[in-house]
Amino acid sequence: MKKYYTFLFLFISYATFAQEDAWVYFNAKPNSQAYYDNPLSMLSQRALDRRSNQNIALDLKDVPIETTYVAQIKGSTGITVMAESKWLNALHIRGTQANINTLKLLSFVSKVDFANKSLNGTGKKAASDKVKATENKLETTVNYSYGNSANQIQMLNGQILHQQDYTGSGKIIAVLDGGFPGVNTASTFQRLRDNNKILGGYNFVSRNPNFYTGVSHGTQVLSTMGGYKENALVGTAPDASYYLFITEDDTSENPVEESLWVEAAEEADRLGADIITTSLGYFGYDNANYSHTYSDMNGTTNFISRGAEIAFSKGMIVVASAGNEGNTVEKHIGAPADAVSVITVGSVTANKTLSSFSSIGPSYDGRIKPDVMAQGSAAVVSSVTGNIGTTNGTSFSCPIMAGAIACLWQAFPNKTNQEIRQMVLKSSDRYASPNIQYGYGIPNFSLALNTILNVRSIKDSEFLVYPNPTDSNLFFAFSEDINEAFVTVYSILGQKVVEKQITNQAPFVSLQELRSGVYFYTLDANDLHKTGKIIKQ
Structure with missing residues (x-):
């Protein structure tokens, strides 16, 4: 019986005092407008330019995490803040299960997720290769x-x-x-x-x-x-x-x-x-x-x-x-x-x-x-x-x-x-x-690189086929007023080996399964009819 109670005490002690990792998520960023009014207080000019160039608007994820929330978590009993994320509006914390669970009572906390998913109620394998x-x-x-x-x-x-x-x-x-x-x-x-x-x-x-x-x-x-x-x-x-x-x-x-x-x-x-x-x-x-x-x-x-x-x-x-x-x-x-x-x-x-x-x-x-x-x-x-x-x-x-x-x-x-x-x-x-x-x-x-360059030059050329020779996909570029075309590829003996309907959005046929050699293609689209030779590497 004595051994039993000793084991029970150790189990309770471990369950009570073992350190757990968790993320605590916040539900607001109350000072966000001040950052929106002064974007350089949260992002460099180069970061702002990247967003502008890609038409990406600033949003709440860009705003830093609320410092008063962080301070209150740091001041909580037995809690260590290990990392923080403004994007996810969360802190990575470490503490006992009991101490972490008390954070759920804070008005600005939306949820707590334990790294040990079994506590929520519901490996890294970096290479160590030698040189x-x-x-x-x-x-x-x-x-x-x-x-x-x-x-x-x-x-x-x-x-x-x-x-x-x-x-x-x-x-x-x-x-x-x-x-x-x-x-x-x-x-x-x-x-x-x-x-x-x-x-x-x-x-x-x-x-x-x-x-x-x-x-x-x-x-x-x-x-x-x-x-x-x-x-x-x-x-x-x-x-x-x-x-x-x-x-x-x-x-x-x-x-x-x-x-x-x-x-x-x-x-x-x-x-x-x-x-x-x-x-x-x-x-x-x-x-x-x-x-x-x-x-x-x-x-x-x-x-x-x-x-x-x-x-x-x-x-x-x-x-x-x-x-x-x-x-x-x-x-x-x-x-x-x-x-x-x-x-x-x-x-x-x-x-x-x-x-x-x-x-x-x-x-x-x-x-x-x-x-x-x-x-x-x-x-x-x-x-x-x-x-x-x-x-x-x-x-x-x-x-x-x-x-x-x-x-x-x-x-x-x-x-x-x-x-x-x-x-x-x-x-x-x-x-x-x-x-x-x-x-x-x-x-x-x-x-x-050359796909874009070729597409840019399509206005100067009615029709383009590239790359030729090719070892996989063969791309076709034709004027924008043609929505779709039909491509047929023949062997040097005249055997039909590929048939595919293509569009301006997917203007290619795959030759990956074909053996290396010389082939011929025909492309038909509205009044456009083109033929040519292809070299499959």
Whole structure:
């Protein structure tokens, strides 16, 4: 009996005093008008310009969280505030279940959500890969000596963007990761430093401005975009500017990291960043009660995914790694890769086959995920000392893609984030037939670039077919007064191999299933009849 009562006492003590993580949500922002009257008190001019350029109105999410509410929560018994989010009007807090539940009585609190969902009444898997040592339309203006990094850029036809002087200049990328040691000293980042392309950053984990610390993962990630070492490594956006934010605590796995990520995304927004790239994914936690399940991967459940979606609504593009769980029992993408508007990037090998470790889709609610693919197997990166090596993971296919997107957006600065996102997807080699392993496939940034240039020139030409040769989709451009057309493709022997009705909104046919060789097409639309030859690579 004595042992029983001892056990009972310990159980009650644990239940009473164990620390829990939770989010407390507020129901108002009473001083919002003062911020609307003075927008520069909450956002930089560059952030305001981004909204203006994309016709995005200021709203309550832009207004900072009410400081008196925060102060009252901080003053509550046994409550520690770990993070805060103006977008979600919430605080991430830590305390006992009993103390947290008392906050529900406050008039300005709308709800409390425990990270342990069982208390509501109703893992992160970042790669730990080691660095392995390895030693048209416009005038061409840049030719880089890519060295070993050539394949990961050329797979996306990113070199075509560079050749036309689209190297990320004027675009700002916020990198959210676990640390950036060596970025202030390594030779591979000398070009960024000399050109003042590191705009700043913050360590949200330690709450200090020292972001040149932590694990080397972020350093490697940055090198795939901004690194530069002639004949060895050239990043996909060598002339972009960067903010470096540490949101990942490598010593533990806790949902507070999701909240720190959202804080950093809000800061990226405030500072005027164009793109957020994040090679972090959250699924399992040290406390199994906090871990997500596949059913959470629906784009609306996870705190970080909701934050990522809001980031997109503010005019930024969010690029996230799909995850490295392809060889595990739970193969699906994590968060924020499940968010609807996030460009989720999986990994392929150098010869464009699926990397076995790359997490797959779909999202739990059945959407195509990942969205696109890039090289993540044997990706070329820099170490903290400037040595060039290779490593594996969607952690690297993600920033390789983000850098290329920055260059494309530089080419079309008046496009919205939604338009740029669609351009990337539509240029991908599986756009006509996406699946849960490859998503829409590998983007072709040369096609994305030239599609717009060709469409612009349609007034000077009755009809265009591009790209030719092609290895996947064949696009047709015809005058706007033609709504639809019928395309037939024949083999060299005259056999009909493709028939499809196309429209101005979907003006392409997929040749992906055809063998390499010469084909012929006919297009009929109203009084327009065109024929021609196609080379399928």
